[in-house]
Amino acid sequence: MLNDKVILGFETSCDETAIAIMKDNKLLVNKISSQVDIHEKFGGVVPEVASRAHSEMIRNLFHTSLNEAHLELSDIDIVASTDGPGLVGSLVVGYNFAKSVAWSLDKPFLPIDHMVGHLSAPLIEHPQLDPPFLSLLVSGGHTQIVLVEEWGKYELLGSTIDDAAGEAFDKLSRYCGFGFPGGPAIQRISEGGDESKIPLPRPRPKGEFDYSFSGLKTAAIYYLNDLKKEDEVSRKDFAASYQEAIVDSLMGVFIKAVKETNVPTISGGGGVMANKRLREKLSTFAENESKNIYVPSPALSTDNAAMIAMVGFLKYQNSDFSSLEKGAEARFKF
Numbered sequence: 398m399l400n401d402k403v404i405l406g407f408e409t410s411c412d413e414t415a416i417a418i419m420k421d422n423k424l425l426v427n428k429i430s431s432q433v434d435i436h437e438k439f440g441g442v443v444p445e446v447a448s449r450a451h452s453e454m455i456r457n458l459f460h461t462s463l464n465e466a467h468l469e470l471s472d473i474d475i476v477a478s479t480d481g482p483g484l485v486g487s488l489v490v491g492y493n494f495a496k497s498v499a500w501s502l503d504k505p506f507l508p509i510d511h512m513v514g515h516l517s518a519p520l521i522e523h524p525q526l527d528p529p530f531l532s533l534l535v536s537g538g539h540t541q542i543v544l545v546e547e548w549g550k551y552e553l554l555g556s557t558i559d560d561a562a563g564e565a566f567d568k569l570s571r572y573c574g575f576g577f578p579g580g581p582a583i584q585r586i587s588e589g590g591d592e593s594k595i596p597l598p599r600p601r602p603k604g605e606f607d608y609s610f611s612g613l614k615t616a617a618i619y620y621l622n623d624l625k626k627e628d629e630v631s632r633k634d635f636a637a638s639y640q641e642a643i644v645d646s647l648m649g650v651f652i653k654a655v656k657e658t659n660v661p662t663i664s665g666g667g668g669v670m671a672n673k674r675l676r677e678k679l680s681t682f683a684e685n686e687s688k689n690i691y692v693p694s695p696a697l698s699t700d701n702a703a704m705i706a707m708v709g710f711l712k713y714q715n716s717d718f719s720s721l722e723k724g725a726e727a728r729f730k731f
């Protein structure tokens with residue numbers, strides 16, 4: 398179904414400068430320059446610092462990507478870039494760089510929604526993924542259940558009313574000094590811990606398929622603050638119990654949505670989809686219910702430009718082009 402065009406993808410919506418090149422629906426290069434080391438000392442992403450780091454990194458990363466793919470500038474057929482949602486100062490760096498490349502080569506330019514990128518990421522490794530399917534999108538800024546009726550036709554069934562799942566990991570990790578980013582840190586500390594040791598709530602907001610995580614974070618913080626001197630709580634058990642509460646909440650609502658929509662296939666994406674426990678539970682559910690399951694590998698669950706190039710291919714096939722006048726947008730627009 399896909400063509401043999403060379404497509405260049407850019408992703409700079411948060412703290413990863415990422416460039417990918419695809420040809421014949423195959424990933425030639427997938428470069429990610431992470432800013433984790435820069436933001437770690439602040440305990441979170443500092444927008445101004447992120448924007449500056451993207452500016453310093455992007456040109457070199459672009460040349461390295463072309464070299465590793467053994468391509469010349471003139472070999473590029475299509476340019477795609479994330480246009481939102483994200484940190485606007487970060488977005489504009491990749492977006493404007495990508496537009497300049499397209500303009501200078503007189504090639505089509507495709508602005509791509511970051512969450513549609515996460516939604517489409519499983520296609521890179523699982524080309525058999527076919528709508529209709531239900532996707533659980535779990536990142537640092539979003540938690541959503543999306544019904545994909547066909548490529549390009551998305552229905553948002555539910556989302557978080559407060560914090561995103563990734564934020565729940567990040568905020569507690571920051572409070573406890575577990576590390577940055579919080580999700581991988583909590584997963585690491587949880588290894589070998591008892592996930593049923595500490596009673597934590599699984600908040601359920603009123604909306605049928607909505608999520609809420611801020612109450613869970615507050616309950617965990619209260620639990621720590623109420624501990625008496627003589628109480629002994631292991632970090633492992635605490636981290637494992639907190640991770641379990643997030644995963645249980647994610648699974649509970651998602652299972653309800655799968656049952657109600659009766660889709661044959663389930664999928665997912667976003668940084669939290671890299672979580673081992675969530676992947677295990679999702680796979681077990683799919684197996685028990687005889688559903689197809691296609692989730693990206695952990696490296697393609699977190700932010701990357703391969704997913705942006707992938708959506709670029711899909712859009713190009715539908716001749717869904719954009720004018721170079723269009724700018725980047727900080728907000729999500731399903």
Ligand code: KG4
Nearest residue numbers: 536537538563578580668669671672699700
């Ligand atoms: O999709 P993503 O890379 O960036 C955004 O679009 O936000 O997601 C980042 C989020 C962070 O909150 C990070 O803590 C979380 O994904 N994350 C994880 C894991 N790896 C990344 N959460 C839980 N377990 C992981 N292994």
Ligand code: ZN
Nearest residue numbers: 536667668700
């Ligand atoms: Zn993301």
